Amino acid sequence: MNGANSATSAGAADVRSPLPRPLDGVRVIEHAQNGAAPFAGRILSDLGADVIKVEPPGGDRARRQGVAAPAFSGLFQHANAGKRSISIDCDTAGGRTVMAALLERADCVLLDETSAVLAVDELIGRVPGRAVVVTITPFGLDCRQPRPATGARALFHAGGEGFLTPNGAPLTTPPVAPSANVAWLDAGVAGAFAAMLVLFRRGHGDEGEFEAPYFFDLAMRDVQLSLSRQDICTFANEGHLEDRSTKHSASLGPRLRCRDGDATIHLAERHWSGWCTLMDRDDLVADPRFVTHEARMANLDAVVTELERWTMPRTRAEVQGLGQPRGLPVVAILTPSEVLADDQLAYRGFFRSPVGSGGPLLTAALPFVRQDGQRWHPSNLAPPVGQHTGEVLAELGQHLAGITPATTAGVVGSGL
């Protein structure tokens, strides 16, 4: 496989890929906030779609989330890079006219729970039959709970993974969710997949079957449940309730403390003699506590103690650098700033500073590379609220014949 990838190294000047992108020519209208449906839009944008993000005059709530908000929001940047933003107030007649005109030209519509303002049933009638409509809401459109928690962490807990996390911990400590918005972004990936299913089918010789738009009612909790399906199903099928005290496989992922942080390993049967040699501890081979794989797993704490005798005076990089060439799977547990500096991600051009960032702003690409070493990146930073309002209205042209300049002034947010 062609591995070299110098053309896309991190920080390289960003030029829209000259190669065709699979969704070139696809028009997406997104009326959504936070991290779920917008991340679906972001993925479609990376793949070539023209994604128009419709924001209320105050902008997506994600703009105000995170440690550096409102000056900068990592969530907003990550979920909205490459899009165009139009700001309209859908509570006004003029705003609804603009929205209807946008929907009439859409190939794909992304909505979430904030789209209630659209009176969806009425406006969805404007969406052409060829299009796909994806709603992504926390518990689905038919949720009967009066006020469910909808943050990414709560959804991680609602969908079953929180109960299992952190794996190996005593049950007296509370479950935890990642310090990140994983559950929202998970739903975004699933939403992009849903949209692409229809965009694929549409060009598959089945045009006639698309008299009405395809409609997906995705729930973020369903997505979480599906990701933990194997652990969740053990109760349904075997009567055994997995919890976070269960260690799925003791050999997989014990933590080793090192001089400058933590590393983790996989200690399959075949690895033990390699560790003993690496540590120059042949005495351990004959130690009855470690003589078989079963014995080592039964005495895992003692195994870790012996390994840490060797790892604790060494850095993670040393441990990884000595272990990996000997076929011992050991990796450093990286902090976010170390991930940003990781040589592997840099080699593969995973992060990129888009045009106009002019600083340490960056976006992560889709997590795959093509055979030519190239990958699909967003071409621009996430837009300021309403940056493209004028441009998009101009494109709509005759569709907006009913909107006079006077009414437009009343309905359009910043950016004109």
Add this chain to the structure above:
Amino acid sequence: MSHRGLLKGVRVVDFSWLMAGPSGTLLLALAGADVIRIESTRSPDNYRKSFSKDGNPDCSPLFATVNMAKRSVLIDLKHPAGLSVAEGLVEKADLVVENFTPGTLDKLGLGYTRISERNPRIVMVSASAAGQSGPKSHFAGYAPHFASLAGLAFLTGHPDGPPTRFSRSLDARVGTYIALAALAGLLSVRQTGQGMYLDVSDQEVVASLIGDVLADAAATGREFVRNGNVEDGRAGAGCYPCKGMDQWIAIEQDNATEWQALCRAIGRPDLLADPSLASQEGRWAHRQQIEAAIGEWSRRLEKPDAVRLLQEAGVKATVVASGFDLFTDDDLHARGMWQPIEHKALGKMWVVDSPVTRSPRNGGGEGVAPAPLLGEHTDEVLREVLSLSEEKIKALRVEGALR
């Protein structure tokens, strides 16, 4: 057409195993693709072996919950005649998926360069711990390892506890991106007439899913740490214990209205009247007092009652759901997320449907076909896809190519 038929006519030759690859082809199968798993008795999927009842490869509930609606064909890829059968299938396929250690399929003669010569329109998706290229491409690794390389292990856990060991759910996340990459490839073929190879990195998948934190870290230079369920500056939000062993709820609360509602719900007007707790900053400074008050209240209640009382008072709350809670959730059954199936070896069992192409609410759609027995469809697929005669199939079996 139902959602289940969207990928009808798409044939997938699936060399993947364990969890990540099969999770991806599961999404494709549940959207109607014909997913043909290439398996071998010489080296069966460890999910068939290690998690089965009595060592019977057909009796693994774990395998059965991630391989529904696929077909299984036995081929010995190290046997020359077996290899040509596999090549024949790839020639008739739209998509190949694999998640071996980088280089494995190349060594077998089934790498992208080779197969694209025979089928220029083929899309191939590989997934590996750190990708096929780069200084760490040789790293072997499972979920705990690529979670570590991407920052998620470090970011998850209690502040005074170790980083978190992630497992199968991360493989499933890789699977979703494999399915997405496959569609990107299939759409590209439509556009250009040329096949495509897509190299999915598990490390990048996880980094993509915490890309918001990574962007904040890059912009601010700040080092992010794991902090349990606490979001900086917000007191009175997180996980709280309820009555019974290991019963918990999650609460969100981040403005004055919700704070008032919370105090009402837990019967603590005194907290509401306390001027030192009037502001968000004040509440953050006294968060231990607030956490204790919520915990004292929640411990006396059953989990669903606590959530109901909080929600009715205007507080955003949710149960921390266990496998029991999710299986007994009427709404998830009504949404069709739980599907009963009849597995040929395991009998009646329940599986979780695709969150994307699940049956419409309250049934009426197509159900889910069970996971295949090992090699269940060998003859059927060889007849149907390669038009091989019974005699030819028999001969291949005798020479050991189909095992």
